[in-house]
């Protein structure tokens with residue numbers, strides 16, 4: 555789809571199941587927009603995605619859904635005309651014949667989904683701390699620690715109050731930072747941490763503010779200390795006593811000193827578990843089923859970049875997609891558009907490789923994909939093995 559074409563040039567090909575039937579032009583009256591508005595008017599140029607609100611307000615429901623399911627390249631590429639009659643976008647007389655036949659049949663009545671989180675993630679990944687510390691901080695930023703407040707929201711406990719001070723709701727930010735018991739620890743840490751006076755109910759906003767105020771070493775001190783404050787809180791809950799603040803500060807310092815003596819690379823590789831990260835996503839893509847394969851490859855490459863990997867081997871069971879990923883060919887279809895975007899990111903790695911495997915050649919990927927069918931949006935795990943693959947690791 556060319557962004558400089560008038561909106562009325564949208565063509566849809568769908569049947570009752572949503573794919574591959576007969577094409578027809580957009581029929582919704584194009585309201586909210588000027589008569590000569592171009593497709594680009596429906597896109598957010600900064601975020602490089604569809605303007606969902608505008609599309610839903612402009613088109614009838616079914617057409618709005620199909621537009622939103624049509625992929626847009628996140629790279630700045632010029633518009634070009636592509637042939638939808640073949641999978642790779644190259645023109646052939648045979649495909650044109652089939653297209654004409656399809657149209658004829660149509661004429662005979664056979665009608666036919668945190669960018670903020672990603673930034674935080676990158677910052678966490680760069681910290682020179684153990685994978686366990688990173689996972690802890692990541693979970694904290696996602697408000698995924700089982701605090702009283704979170705358990706109360708899930709109706710597991712009847713009281714959201716902090717079990718230590720009994721004064722405020724025990725949010726992640728409260729237990730790790732603003733609770734009087736936590737303040738007793740922070741008051742003995744390095745000067746900048748002592749002076750930080752951030753108050754935010756959401757842990758992600760809190761951590762973002764912290765990253766602006768602290769340097770790398772101080773952030774490492776923060777995560778190592780915060781994790782020990784969390785352990786102390788858990789010991790208290792399970793009636794195993796309450797560790798003195800001095801003890802936590804001493805332990806955190808000892809850990810920091812120990813890590814400073816180690817070679818950072820050695821520290822990361824030796825402690826790394828088998829599973830570094832997983833991403834499961836359920837996505838409707840229009841119009842080509844092959845899109846799922848190429849979209850998956852692009853998401854995998856982006857994830858590897860975001861978590862700071864330097865070398866990557868990509869395995870896929872679609873020969874067409876694995877070939878398209880390594881061949882420097884112009885993108886002539888929606889699927890090859892994703893492949894060319896993925897190839898752009900792959901070239902940024904120190905070393906990369908794309909391998910074709912049989913479907914049962916990567917059983918873990920198969921299980922993750924199968925599990926993704928039961929989720930609603932996207933689940934990303936870091937150094938945590940999802941239960942659907944736990945028995946196979």
Ligand SMILES: [Zn+2]
Nearest residue numbers: 716718719733
């Ligand atoms: Zn408290």
